[in-house]
Amino acid sequence: MAKSDLKILLVDDHEIVLRGMRHLIEDILDSECRVDCAKTAAEALSATSAQHYDLCLLDIELPDSPGIELLHKIREKSPGIKVIVNTIHEELWVMKDYFDANVEGILFKDVLSSEIAQAIHVVTDGGTYFCNRANRLKLSLDRSDLPTPKELEVLHMLANGKKTDDIAAEMHLSTNTIETHRRHLLSKLNARNSAELVLKAVKQGLIQTTRK
Template sequence: MNLSTQIRLALVDDHTLVRDGIRALLSVIPTVTVVGEAENGEEAMVMVEHCNPDILLVDINLPDTNGLELTRIIRDRHPTIKVLVLSMYDRKEYVTESLRSGASGYVLKNAPSREIVAAIEAIKNGGTFYSAEIAQKLLLDDNTINKLTPRESQVLYKMIQGLNNKKMARELDISVRTVETHRLSIRRKLNIEKPAALVKYAIDHGIISR
């Protein structure tokens, strides 16, 4: 996947192999530059001040702090920096807390590498992104989502996953205009405007199976 604008990215993970793997993955993308690395929260705070990344990839389990608390601090002090949580856990409380902490996405460590690239692209463009496994669980249950048609439910799933209109249209085999119509209908029915708010709505209404 090609990223259209230059992105400064930093990594926070206490496992050197994980950082090495992500750096190697991103090294083939000319528009992404890894500008810093840290293995704990204390190092991350110093690193962010010096490197000023656009996006910070943060693990939940850090030696000296919780990655979600670090996310909250980073977002409070540096609101222009976007945070992507990279975790091995798909538990409801972690996903919920990541959103409340200000993270723009949540990708599982066992997800295909293309999902990390897609997440970076979506977040850089002002959107949100959740691993396919997470996004699928972010769909509302039938009792809550019965306001939506089956096609609108499919579009909502794609929105939660961070897809733009063209990609939704291609995957659902419908026109871009039809996607736009469904998105407008979803916003009206749920009274929600922003994609991040849709994710929060899904979480608040009992989304992720335990």
């Protein structure tokens, strides 16, 4: 397929981002390629219902739909579409959903325009493209010593300042079981105490931050 035949959908709730991305794509591909924009999940689904797209650059934080849910709906309405996730979120537990969904690309919003261009070229040519930090997150997910879902639940409660007895009561488990989960977490993250455990968990994307 010629680049000028490509139909691309940009999904982001920021008008300035959409304008910049549209200008970039038309510049690096071909001014005759079709580039449509959507600022909400509803607009994205309306567009994909009316038109087949070859590529979608998807912001996963929209006001009217969870990103992973929108991704699946877009694929239902536009079969064969390739998706590059474009986001500020680097939390491991967030990214896991998109790796599991086999998206064709992941970029964080602070990458250079040259890397966006490279990702678009690679993905539209049939490849996959993950920026360096996304690749590191993928390697972390592939490790066998990641915390289990129960351990992550304990970790999140520890990060919120809850004590062993409180966690045990909330999870309907014994205090010994909670202490076992905590010891496993300390070992897996190579931390000496709960405070260091939380700091390392944040760095590894295991705990959601409040960054916007």
